[in-house]
Amino acid sequence: IAAVCRPLPVTFHRAFDMVHDPLVALETLISLGFERVLTSGCDSSALEGLSLIKRLAEQAKGRIVVVPGGGITERNLQRILEGSGASEFHCSARSVRDSGMKFRNPNVAMGASFSAPEYSIKVADVAKVRTLNAIAKNIL
Numbered sequence: 740i741a742a743v744c745r746p747l748p749v750t751f752h753r754a755f756d757m758v759h760d761p762l763v764a765l766e767t768l769i770s771l772g773f774e775r776v777l778t779s780g781c782d783s784s785a786l787e788g789l790s791l792i793k794r795l796a797e798q799a800k801g802r803i804v805v806v807p808g809g810g811i812t813e814r815n816l817q818r819i820l821e822g823s824g825a826s827e828f829h830c831s832a833r834s835v836r837d838s839g840m841k842f843r844n845p846n847v848a849m850g851a852s853f854s855a856p857e858y859s860i861k862v863a864d865v866a867k868v869r870t871l872n873a874i875a876k877n878i879l
Contacts, residue, residue, distance in 0.1 A: 741772055741773065750776065751768050751773045752777050755781075756778055756779050756780075761778075765799065765805075769799070774804060776795075776804075776805055777808045778791075778792060779792075779808060779809030779810070783809070783810070784810030785808055785809045785815075785819050786810060786815050786819055787810075792805060792823040793822060793823045796825060804826070806827045807828050807829070813870045813874060816871055816874045817874055817878060820878045821878060832863055832871055836859065838857070838858050838859055
């Protein structure tokens, strides 16, 4: 698949976080020609996986960019960047807003939740993006 994407750079996504041995898997991604790997450090969030993200970045030695991702917010970005030594990061920077649906059936809940997520949507939040960008610029 990576060969088909050339000459564009190719990033391996967070499926990496499901591997048995991330240090060996990192070498495999390097040998396959990936430029980046997106990871939460094989944990539920980049903050919780910070020590492994740092270890991966040290092992990579510039051969691949280790990109922290997963649960990154304006509250934890500085700690993640400083603690990992990463030069890039990935986050959704989303907020929830009303979907604007006109008709809402109060008798139906779509999905397992009693709340009505079908009446709200997640959108990129420009203010969050600007804040995260400013934090990163101060650190990097």
